Amino acid sequence: MTTEAAEPANAAADVLVTEAESAEPDRATSDVVSVEPDRATLTRRLPRLNLGLDRFSGLYVWTLIILVFGIWLPDTFLTSYNFQIIAGDQAITAMLALGLIIPLAAGVFDLSCAATLGFAVTVVTWLLKEGFNPVLAILITLACGAFIGFVNGLVVVRLNVDSFIGTLGMSSILAAGAYWVTNGEQIVNTFSKSFLDAGSTRLWGVSLPFYYMLLLAAILYVIVDHTPVGRYLYAAGGNPQAARLAGMRVGRVVWGSLITSATLAALTGVILAAKLGSASQDVGPPYLLQAFSAVFLGSTQIKAGRMNVLGTLVAIYLLATGVKGLQLGGSPSYVNSLFNGLALIIAVALAARTYRRK
Amino acid sequence: MVATPVLCVRRLSKTFPGQRALADVDLDVEPGEIRALVGQNGCGKSTLIKALAGFHEPDAGSEVTVAGKPLAFGDPTSADAAGLRFVHQDLGLVAALDAVDNLALGHGYETGRLGLIRWRRERARAREALQELGYEFEISRPVGGLAASERTAVAVARALSRHSTPPRVLVLDEPTANLPAAEADRLFALVRSVRDAGVAVIFVSHHLEEVFGLCDTVTVLRDGRLVTTRPTAGLTESDLVELMIGRRLAQYDVPPAETAHQGDVVLDVRGLATAVLGGLDLSVRAGEVVGFAGITGSGREELALALFGGRPRTGVVTIGDRTVPQLRPDLAVQYGMGLVPAERHANAAFLDADLQENVVVASPAAFARRGLLRRGRERSDVARWLERLNVRPSGTQRAMSTLSGGNQQKVVLARWLRRQPHVLVLDEPTQGVDVGAKAEIHALVDQAAADGAAVVVVSTDHDELARLCGRVLVLAGGRVVAELHHADLHADRITAAAVGHTLRSAS
Ligand SMILES: Nc1ncnc2c1ncn2[C@@H]1O[C@H](COP(=O)(O)OP(=O)(O)OP(=O)(O)O)[C@@H](O)[C@H]1O
Ligand SMILES: [Mg+2]
Numbered sequence: 039m040t041t042e043a044a045e046p047a048n049a050a051a052d053v054l055v056t057e058a059e060s061a062e063p064d065r066a067t068s069d070v071v072s073v074e075p076d077r078a079t080l081t082r083r084l085p086r087l088n089l090g091l092d093r094f095s096g097l098y099v100w101t102l103i104i105l106v107f108g109i110w111l112p113d114t115f116l117t118s119y120n121f122q123i124i125a126g127d128q129a130i131t132a133m134l135a136l137g138l139i140i141p142l143a144a145g146v147f148d149l150s151c152a153a154t155l156g157f158a159v160t161v162v163t164w165l166l167k168e169g170f171n172p173v174l175a176i177l178i179t180l181a182c183g184a185f186i187g188f189v190n191g192l193v194v195v196r197l198n199v200d201s202f203i204g205t206l207g208m209s210s211i212l213a214a215g216a217y218w219v220t221n222g223e224q225i226v227n228t229f230s231k232s233f234l235d236a237g238s239t240r241l242w243g244v245s246l247p248f249y250y251m252l253l254l255a256a257i258l259y260v261i262v263d264h265t266p267v268g269r270y271l272y273a274a275g276g277n278p279q280a281a282r283l284a285g286m287r288v289g290r291v292v293w294g295s296l297i298t299s300a301t302l303a304a305l306t307g308v309i310l311a312a313k314l315g316s317a318s319q320d321v322g323p324p325y326l327l328q329a330f331s332a333v334f335l336g337s338t339q340i341k342a343g344r345m346n347v348l349g350t351l352v353a354i355y356l357l358a359t360g361v362k363g364l365q366l367g368g369s370p371s372y373v374n375s376l377f378n379g380l381a382l383i384i385a386v387a388l389a390a391r392t393y394r395r396k
Numbered sequence: 397m398v399a400t401p402v403l404c405v406r407r408l409s410k411t412f413p414g415q416r417a418l419a420d421v422d423l424d425v426e427p428g429e430i431r432a433l434v435g436q437n438g439c440g441k442s443t444l445i446k447a448l449a450g451f452h453e454p455d456a457g458s459e460v461t462v463a464g465k466p467l468a469f470g471d472p473t474s475a476d477a478a479g480l481r482f483v484h485q486d487l488g489l490v491a492a493l494d495a496v497d498n499l500a501l502g503h504g505y506e507t508g509r510l511g512l513i514r515w516r517r518e519r520a521r522a523r524e525a526l527q528e529l530g531y532e533f534e535i536s537r538p539v540g541g542l543a544a545s546e547r548t549a550v551a552v553a554r555a556l557s558r559h560s561t562p563p564r565v566l567v568l569d570e571p572t573a574n575l576p577a578a579e580a581d582r583l584f585a586l587v588r589s590v591r592d593a594g595v596a597v598i599f600v601s602h603h604l605e606e607v608f609g610l611c612d613t614v615t616v617l618r619d620g621r622l623v624t625t626r627p628t629a630g631l632t633e634s635d636l637v638e639l640m641i642g643r644r645l646a647q648y649d650v651p652p653a654e655t656a657h658q659g660d661v662v663l664d665v666r667g668l669a670t671a672v673l674g675g676l677d678l679s680v681r682a683g684e685v686v687g688f689a690g691i692t693g694s695g696r697e698e699l700a701l702a703l704f705g706g707r708p709r710t711g712v713v714t715i716g717d718r719t720v721p722q723l724r725p726d727l728a729v730q731y732g733m734g735l736v737p738a739e740r741h742a743n744a745a746f747l748d749a750d751l752q753e754n755v756v757v758a759s760p761a762a763f764a765r766r767g768l769l770r771r772g773r774e775r776s777d778v779a780r781w782l783e784r785l786n787v788r789p790s791g792t793q794r795a796m797s798t799l800s801g802g803n804q805q806k807v808v809l810a811r812w813l814r815r816q817p818h819v820l821v822l823d824e825p826t827q828g829v830d831v832g833a834k835a836e837i838h839a840l841v842d843q844a845a846a847d848g849a850a851v852v853v854v855s856t857d858h859d860e861l862a863r864l865c866g867r868v869l870v871l872a873g874g875r876v877v878a879e880l881h882h883a884d885l886h887a888d889r890i891t892a893a894a895v896g897h898t899l900r901s902a903s
Contacts, residue, residue: 276748285725
């Protein structure tokens with residue numbers, strides 16, 4: 039590690055390292071109050087028990103929920119049919135949440151993702167009604183999504199509008215757009231059989247969207263965790279100024295993240311349309327809170343402190359299992375919202391507490 | 397001295413998950429005393445201070461009394477009520493707020509009838525407090541946009557401003573890390589006047605000459621334990637270093653062998669101008685180390701970022717034969733420039749990320765193959781660099797936020813040294829780094845130059861400039877007012893040139 043040119047200084051430095059770490063008693067410090075044992079020994083003495091109660095807490099809670107409802111409602115809850123339903127029902131929320139991870143990791147909000155989803159449902163339905171080829175209709179819808187993301191990026195990056203405000207505005211514009219496309223009425227009976235099949239066929243008892251979601255999750259997992267892209271996202275989200283001074287084009291990263299989330303929201307919209315078989319202007323918005331809850335709750339899991347793919351999936355299915363159990367137990371429907379809200383706040387508060395203790 | 401101590405610390409311990417940062421530290425400080433607190437990076441100085449301030453909750457069994465009354469732990473308001481005042485290592489200012497609001501974070505706003513804030517009076521008070529420290533600047537600007545030393549002044553003014561209780565102990569954690577010598581002297585004058593008013597002062601610094609110049613007594617920590625507390629009188633600098641690191645250092649700062657082989661001009665700058673800098677020309681050859689000195693407001697603070705394109709500028713900056721457009725740090729990096737910026741918290745550190753990510757952020761794809769990261773290989777490379785810079789505790793997966801200030805600085809240095817840039821711009825490269833590590837970093841900078849990098853060092857530490865550079869340019873009022881070469885390169889000469897010119901031009 040040392041170098042010829044800087045020999046003397048380095049030689050001194052080397053000695054400094056080795057000797058400072060050795061346990062040699064000091065000469066100069068007669069009035070020392072026991073300097074040894076050094077840090078290494080101190081560290082070793084500490085207990086090292088770690089069940090990962092913080093970052094895997096979601097998995098523990100999930101298990102607990104399954105146990106409780108399994109004992110309470112063995113006949114209805116503890117059936118493969120029930121789990122197949124849970125898996126299929128959450129596919130749309132999960133896909134939307136997965137797309138949302140990207141801008142949130144990069145430090146910007148995309149509050150327009152649910153509106154984009156709803157808008158995409160109406161657009162693809164309307165295009166099919168107008169007799170477009172399904173593949174073309176899907177591509178046009180995805181392009182709409184990408185364009186929405188592009189405009190979001192323009193507003194946030196170029197016009198320097200706070201992303202919270204910019205995408206909130208976009209979301210309102212898209213609601214108007216969805217109304218305009220549908221004329222405020224439901225569009226029905228426009229789909230070919232193959233299009234409908236793509237949204238509702240079951241494989242091993244679970245409807246296809248679940249597998250699309252798994253595929254998307256796998257792709258995003260690889261991109262976020264195993265390619266440099268994830269690093270750009272987290273760096274831009276962690277400290278944009280430092281990321282810029284490390285040579286990153288933070289504006290591009292943010293812009294790209296918004297385009298990605300909007301495109302994925304549009305894709306989710308296409309799948310939702312196939313699943314529903316119809317379109318009305320108000321299908322999108324209810325997904326917003328659920329998707330955000332899942333990502334935030336997920337950021338306390340698996341890779342605690344970061345928006346991440348696996349954590350988000352855990353969060354989604356944890357909440358869905360709880361809600362389903364309550365429903366089967368006969369709770370009134372408003373309990374869903376109550377459960378979702380409480381779970382989010384409690385989980386994030388617990389995570390914040392463990393951070394603070396560190 | 398048989399006065400009763402105003403601050404009594406007994407058996408203070410603090411254990412972080414997996415690490416003991418403080419172990420049974422005892423400390424007594426008397427009113428009217430200036431006490432230095434010294435030790436290597438990561439020895440626990442800031443942890444001790446944060447425990448006093450109520451940020452960290454110490455382990456059970458720790459006791460602290462202030463003026464005879466026990467201090468409640470983990471509660472910043474009780475520390476404040478007890479009369480403890482702090483200037484933290486990272487200052488603890490709110491970047492988006494202006495000086496007036498930041499001062500009010502300490503003492504609250506003065507309100508008139510109806511509970512409305514008396515803005516005019518608040519502003520006058522803020523201005524006065526800063527003037528006492530010798531600073532005069534636009535106090536309505538967000539502090540994030542102020543120079544580092546101006547920000548330090550805001551933090552000091554906040555600590556000294558009138559709170560609901562009188563101050564008893566003033567604690568300063570490396571307040572001079574970003575201060576040019578002349579401004580540090582003004583701060584010291586103020587500290588002495590505070591001391592004369594009967595306040596106890598605890599002063600943390602890695603600049604040992606400040607310890608000897610300012611402090612009556614010194615407490616040395618090593619690896620979280622108390623080594624000794626002694627009067628500074630009768631102690632020599634090398635004695636103190638020995639107490640800090642546990643062994644005698646014959647010579648910890650050896651000047652480099654004269655680098656003879658200077659190559660072609662790598663960095664060429666024509667007419668570089670910013671709000672303060674007025675048309676700077678500069679060329680730096682491969683293997684050359686050029687230093688910049690100057691007081692706050694001389695343009696020194698803007699130089700490194702302007703060169704790198706991190707802030708708006710005019711003029712032409714070329715690396716080799718390629719011109720770097722302004723505001724494109726990405727191109728600067730791509731063309732082979734590296735910047736270790738001042739103020740690591742704002743400009744360089746990713747506190748929630750681990751050390752590996754902090755190091756590789758400037759070349760995130762260096763070890764990727766077919767688009768996929770190869771973390772294992774990268775990790776061993778990063779580990780080697782952390783070792784080289786003696787980052788402690790090491791461990792590539794540790795969160796940046798759990799490192800001491802000096803060790804965070806070493807991680808940022810590792811980020812750029814590892815890339816082996818053609819042009820290396822260092823802005824306060826050893827801010828907050830202890831004496832031993834500083835020598836190692838200087839050796840690595842020598843090495844980078846010997847390997848053919850053109851190096852620009854901007855520093856308020858004039859000893860450092862004298863040690864590293866073959867040529868030092870002194871800035872005042874945005875222009876180069878002096879150029880010092882080998883024979884003239886002494887810290888005192890640099891300081892004289894930096895201050896002297898300003899005095900002359902002011903009169
Ligand atoms: N939040 C934390 N979690 C875990 N370890 C921590 C945390 N904060 C500090 N430490 C560790 O405690 C030790 C003492 O750190 P501290 O910041 O007090 O050092 P310091 O003496 O102020 O050093 P410096 O001169 O570099 O500022 C270090 O080893 C550091 O890594
Ligand atoms: Mg410190």
